[in-house]
Amino acid sequence: MSGDREAAGGAAHATAPDGDPPPLRLDGVTKQYAGGGGTVTALEDVSFTVERGEVTAVMGPSGSGKSTMLNMLGLLDDPTTGSVELLGEPVAGLSAAERTDVRRERVGFVFQDFHLIPTLSAVENVRLPTRFLDADYTDRAVDLLTRVGLGDRLRHTPDELSGGQKQRVAIARSLINEPDVLLADEPTGNLDRDTGEAVLGEINTIADGGVGVVAVTHDELVGEYADRTVELIDGKLHD
Template structure:
């Protein structure tokens, strides 16, 4: 399956029927470099609904990673408001931000960030370390759904790039998030493997009603998304 059907929106940064799982309202993020102030994000409005997959594209230095970090509560905006499931989380302290991330957000990184000495199952379980209960059955079920049922006890160096990315996706889903944030999800993969990974994201989005935001340079990603948002110099085009 390639490009999905979605109703057109006048503003590509905002979904057509907005009940967002995450939203940025007039968000600006500034960094200081010597005497210069850089607007990594400049008055950005952005939202993603449950069950929607959005690509964020733009040249290097355009603010894509900053947008992802602000959405993921890894960074705090200089001004503007961040909402998660309708709650204003802009001024949360570190502890509340950590709890909100754990409850609502899953991250998939370009370089996988798997722990080398842990098995695939143990890597998936990492986000549950401080969560009560036995999560091994869910971790193993996620890996089986990713086609890795015969790789549960393999370490990352025993897996291909595509298999490592699937482990990373399973890890992002183990706490049943409502929002998945992916940084260059196909960046280290050949096109065939990248297409398989994007099919996994598409399935996760539609079957589990999860909002997916993928920051990317790869035009292939846009074949699988509902909307594409372009950032240039911190401004949504």
């Protein structure tokens, strides 16, 4: 664990039992797109493992391939070459419906712009990913919101919440299905430093429970709260 991460107040993270495969892994992934000026390589031979209980910050300038890498980890796109592995198994053969199920069950997403439904309360927003499931997840939604410090904002709509509170609702929503992995796209991008630190503290707490967290960001503050920081430059990953 890095000195910066310890200074930020993080606890030792939970680790997987010996022999358990990591929840997600990119193995030699290259992604190319055909453009008007020729082929564009967004990722080049990227190998990356999401470890349980670890917060990894993926940093790099605009256009470095961070969004493409996030799409690969989120099973939203396929590599040109290489493979994406879920719990040690390649996902290339999964149908679109199967990928949707896997994302719902295994992967949580947190977005820079929150993506909350403005007409729904905090509880309803958190419960939203479970709307097509048979069970009632209201109690879990309430518990998650309470855990992130919003027990007194359960019935508030997004326009009644601050930026930091909205991000906490988004974090709670990402955890409603107990995912193995949390993918965060610029989680502090719309927050001031104090609020960003509070949100990153919540993310560290999530990782302490054994969830693998990957935060794609420009913000150096995220690196201070991460266990590991890697750089993505021109589609190539550097530890």
